[in-house]
Amino acid sequence: MGMYALEVQKLTKTFAVKQKKAGFKESVRSLFKPQWQVKEAVKNVDLLVKPGETVAFLGPNGAGKSTTIKMLTGILHPTSGDAQVLGCNPWKERGRLAFRIGTVFGQKSQLWYHLPPADSFELMSRVYELRRSDYLIRRDLLIERFELGAHLQTPVRKLSLGERMRCEIAVAFLHRPQLLFLDEPTIGLDVIIKQRIRELIAELNREEGTTVFLTSHDPGDIERLCKRAIIIHHGGVILDDPVDRLKREVLKYKTIRLKLREQEQQAMSFRMDGVSAAYEDSCTILLSVDTNVTRIETVLAFIVEHYTLEDVTIEDPPMEEVIKHIYASEKANLLLGAEGE
Numbered sequence: 001m002g003m004y005a006l007e008v009q010k011l012t013k014t015f016a017v018k019q020k021k022a023g024f025k026e027s028v029r030s031l032f033k034p035q036w037q038v039k040e041a042v043k044n045v046d047l048l049v050k051p052g053e054t055v056a057f058l059g060p061n062g063a064g065k066s067t068t069i070k071m072l073t074g075i076l077h078p079t080s081g082d083a084q085v086l087g088c089n090p091w092k093e094r095g096r097l098a099f100r101i102g103t104v105f106g107q108k109s110q111l112w113y114h115l116p117p118a119d120s121f122e123l124m125s126r127v128y129e130l131r132r133s134d135y136l137i138r139r140d141l142l143i144e145r146f147e148l149g150a151h152l153q154t155p156v157r158k159l160s161l162g163e164r165m166r167c168e169i170a171v172a173f174l175h176r177p178q179l180l181f182l183d184e185p186t187i188g189l190d191v192i193i194k195q196r197i198r199e200l201i202a203e204l205n206r207e208e209g210t211t212v213f214l215t216s217h218d219p220g221d222i223e224r225l226c227k228r229a230i231i232i233h234h235g236g237v238i239l240d241d242p243v244d245r246l247k248r249e250v251l252k253y254k255t256i257r258l259k260l261r262e263q264e265q266q267a268m269s270f271r272m273d274g275v276s277a278a279y280e281d282s283c284t285i286l287l288s289v290d291t292n293v294t295r296i297e298t299v300l301a302f303i304v305e306h307y308t309l310e311d312v313t314i315e316d317p318p319m320e321e322v323i324k325h326i327y328a329s330e331k332a333n334l335l336l337g338a339e340g341e
């Protein structure tokens with residue numbers, strides 16, 4: 001393999017979309033004479049990813065993440081620009097590339113819905129033309145790792161989402177891909193299963209050097225699984241940083257949601273450095289905690305001492321918040337940079 005697992009230059013994709021106009025007259029007119037507008041979904045994206053890296057590819061809804069992944073896996077042709085994925089051009093050598101990459105789309109199953117996972121493993125071993133003995137060893141290792149033994153003979157449609165996702169990812173690893181594209185792999189899963197899935201992917205990255213390229217709206221996926229974060233907004237890259245730095249500067253905010261047992265407690269005010277409080281409703285308080293200022297444990301200890309609780313959860317801020325924050329601070333940096341010159 002070359003120097004890079006992914007080498008992308010000025011990748012651009014525009015779509016022609018029909019323009020909708022308000023009003024009856026305009027609607028009728030556009031039926032006969034549609035007005036087309038150019039939508040730039042991805043615009044001059046440059047990326048360099050080395051073999052073995054774990055990259056989170058992030059952005060708000062509509063930023064262009066899926067479109068980029070579709071181009072990198074050869075599903076879509078770009079409007080312009082170039083890409084090498086494991087040394088292959090994805091849209092010209094899609095077949096060859098398929099043997100060397102894996103894909104997991106959280107929103108779209110790649111398993112045979114009416115068949116049990118055991119059959120999907122079997123079918124994929126044929127698709128990838130694996131040597132029988134290699135396949136059997138590999139399959140058994142993945143079944144053990146992903147704890148699939150109990151579910152192998154159940155039709156996929158009868159599995160829980162968490163069980164199905166474990167199968168999806170195990171099958172994606174079957175042919176030892178050098179690069180794995182994961183699009184929202186933990187969407188809709190509970191915290192425990194999310195955590196387990198992140199660990200399994202991280203383990204295989206460490207042991208087999210699989211490059212991981214992941215999109216997610218879950219800040220936990222980035223924190224736990226990726227060392228590098230690339231953020232796109234309006235089709236272009238706005239940030240490319242180590243996740244450690246993001247953790248210190250942006251992902252440090254946690255939200256604690258308190259459900260109080262008794263309503264009257266709301267009168268109590270919450271004063272603590274690095275913590276701001278807001279009432280969601282009369283029984284629910286949302287605390288935003290800057291963990292660089294006050295540790296989450298300290299806040300929890302205070303809460304337990306002073307409130308009678310029905311329930312408490314700790315959450316990451318939504319990705320939209322994270323990106324807003326990054327966007328604001330990048331702009332500030334640009335302004336400061338300009339002033340300094």
Ligand SMILES: Nc1ncnc2c1ncn2[C@@H]1O[C@H](COP(=O)(O)OP(=O)(O)OP(=O)(O)O)[C@@H](O)[C@H]1O
Binds near residue numbers: 042060065
């Ligand atoms: N086939 C298409 N035709 C027209 N516009 C499209 C098409 N596919 C995507 N777009 C538009 O391109 C932009 C980027 O879409 P894309 O699905 O890549 O975003 P995304 O970052 O994956 O978003 P999300 O997080 O919501 O999945 C959006 O504005 C979308 O509406």
